[in-house]
Amino acid sequence: MTTANTTGTALLTGGVRAEATIDLGALRENLAALRARTGGSELMAVVKADAYGHGAVRCAREAVAAGVRWLGTATPEEALALRAAGIGPEQARVLCWLWTPGGPWAAALRAQVDISVSGLWALEELLAAVRETGVPGRAHLKADTGLGRNGCQPHDWPELVAAALRAQSEGLITVVGLWSHFAAADEPGHPSIQAQLDGFAAALAYAEGAGVRPEVRHLANSPATLTLPQSHYDMVRTGLAMYGLSPVPEVGAPADFGLRPVMALTARLALVKRVPGGHGVSYGHHYTTPGETTLGLVPVGYADGIPRHASGTGPVQIAGKWRTVAGRVAMDQFVVDLGGDTPEVGEQVLLFGNGEHGEPTAEDWGLACGTLSYEIVTRIGARVPRRYVGGLDSGDAGGSERRP
Secondary structure, eight states: OEEEOTTSOEEEOTTOOEEEEEEHHHHHHHHHHHHTTTTTOEEEEEOHHHHHTTOHHHHHHHHHHTTOOEEEESSHHHHHHHHHTTOOTTTOEEEEOOOOTTOOHHHHHHTTOEEEEOSHHHHHHHHHHHHHHOOOEEEEEEBOSSSOSSSBOGGGHHHHHHHHHHHHHTTSEEEEEEEOOOSSTTSTTOHHHHHHHHHHHHHHHHHHHHTOOOSEEEOOOHHHHHHOGGGOTTEEEESGGGGTOOSOTTTOOGGGGTOOOOEEEEEEOOEEEEEOTTOEESGGGOEEOSSSEEEEEEOOOGGGTOOGGGTTTOEEEETTEEEEEESOOOSSOEEEEOTTOOOOTTOEEEEEBOSTTSOOBHHHHHHHHTSOHHHHHHTOOTTSOEEEESOSTTSOTTOEEEEO
């Protein structure tokens, strides 16, 4: 259970070691703010990677309750988990885009999952599953317009389009989407952006000229949703931004885009002790105390998703003061130098939150670790329970629930 302090942040009680609080009210506000930027385009809520660490099923349900009609996943297992949780095709389309040979094509068809196709091998496996199940497929043809990952290269595009149209004429599939993905939309002015806009326009022109009539054309990810309105087409795919983090921090902080971070990560001090000057701290003694001081033990580590690269740099807030990880982050714990302060064992440690009370944010952690806020929230592991507050889909906007 939790209580609240005078600043309104959650306090851990009842023996909870650590938890991630997921503010579903903030999630809904973020979706509304992003929709306001789309100019009428559909919005896809991307819930891959367990909704960037926030909990895929719970966030997907909340998005659907807020009116979102498209969900995005990377792996077929993620897509099937949403359907197994009761999110049916009458509530939302689910697109899955990361396939490998021998994947669960038949299960995806039966679950009415939309399937991305980037090459002939994938189309052939999809068609074999259609013939096996008798269930027609909904396909999104993906063009590689310059990212160089998934997607069909321009020289292979005519062949893929022609094969998909033949399959459609036989009633095996419907080509419902044409799409691609940016390489550097988070770097405004990068020369690849215009090149990809042009490449996608060319891919669309060819496919539509050949007879494809897609329901949705989609190119924009979170940074493009915020900064490239010309890329919105029929649908935008929002991942990081819907969780209230800025995908273009050099352009603006979350608040500059009307966004609010959804996740706050808290723990409790497991030990406070006084040590002399010159005392080594954690593995390798990469930190030694400069003088007599107090140390606080925070019971989370890299097994919980705290980056080892945060050793010596990761910020936390304890009793209103910022402290920094002292020495190495270990598997289950790290230490902070409290500078002589003596908070109680069990005192809240706020690793990151929305910053409204002066606490560090996921972006601060990303900067401290030389990485992105994407990685900070996504890597918070299953050993850290999620507590959901402010949800609508249960019918109680003020309720909360836990997910281990």
